[in-house]
Amino acid sequence: MANSPTGDTMAERIVRVLDTFGADRTIQTAAQIGRRSGLPSSTAHRIVDELVRAGLLERDEEHRVRLGMRLWELALRGSSALRLRQAALPWMTMVQARVREHTQLAVLELDEALFVERLSHPEAGANITRIAGRLPLHASSSGLVLLAYGPEELRRRVLGGPLVAVSAETITDGGELARVLDDIRRVGYVVAPGSIESVSTGIAVPIRDARGAVIAALSMVLPRDAPTAGPLDELRRASTGISAALSADRP
Known part of the structure; x- marks a missing residue:
C-alpha cells in the first residue's frame, strides 16, 4: 500500500535507497542518498537509519554509509x-x-x-x-x-x-x-x-x-x-x- 505523497510504497522507497549504490559508488552520506534517490531528505535519513539498524546498511566512523554484510547474506540464501x-x-x-x-x-x-x-x-x-x-x-x-x-x-x-x-x-x-x-x-x-x-x-x-x-x-x-x-x-x-x-x- 502506498503511504507517501508520491505514491511510493515503503518497499519501493527502500529499493530507491539501495539503488543509489553501484560498483563506482560504494559509500555515500545519507544526504547524497537522498539526492540520488529523489526522496525528501527526512525520508531518506529515516530509511537509512532503519536499514542500518537492520544490518542491511553499515555506517562508518565518518557517518558514511555502505551496503551491509547482512544484505549480501540474505541475497545468497x-x-x-x-x-x-x-x-x-x-x-x-x-x-x-x-x-x-x-x-x-x-x-x-x-x-x-x-x-x-x-x-x-x-x-x-x-x-x-x-x-x-x-x-x-x-x-x-x-x-x-x-x-x-x-x-x-x-x-x-x-x-x-x-x-x-x-x-x-x-x-x-x-x-x-x-x-x-x-x-x-x-x-x-x-x-x-x-x-x-x-x-x-x-x-x-x-x-x-x-x-x-x-x-x-x-x-x-x-x-x-x-x-x-x-x-x-x-x-x-x-x-x-x-x-x-x-x-x-x-x-
Missing part, C-alpha cells in the same frame, strides 16, 4: 544465482586457465545482462564488465545469447528500440539484430567483434537447465583479432559441463 555460480565456477576456472582471457557468467535480469561471475587473467585485454554489473542485451555477446533464447515478448520489446550504441559497432538496427538473433539460435553461439570496445571480440554460448531452457550465458572477451574457434570449443565444453552439474543437483 537459496539464490538461484548462487547455485548457478557453484556449478559454473569449476568449469569457468578450467576455461580461463586454458585460454587466459576474461571468462564471464551472465543471467537475464530486468531486460539487461547481469554478470554474476567473472574470472580474469593478468595478461588479458580490455573488459568493462564486472560482477553485479549490467550491459544492454543488444550490445554484449552474453546479452545477445540471452536475448536470442529469451521470451518472444522481450525480443519484440528490444527490437522495437531504441537500440543505443555502446561503441561504433554496436548493432542499432532492429532488422540486423533480428537476423543476428536468428543466427545465434541456429548455430548455438555468437561472435560479436567490437560491440562493446573496438579492441575486443566477445564470444558467448547458452547454458541450459535440466529442462533444456536457457538460463544463462557463458562468455569470453578476446583481443579483436584473436582466433575464436578454440575458445568457442572451450566455452561449449564448459556449457555442457555446467548444464550437467545443474541437472545432477536438481532438487
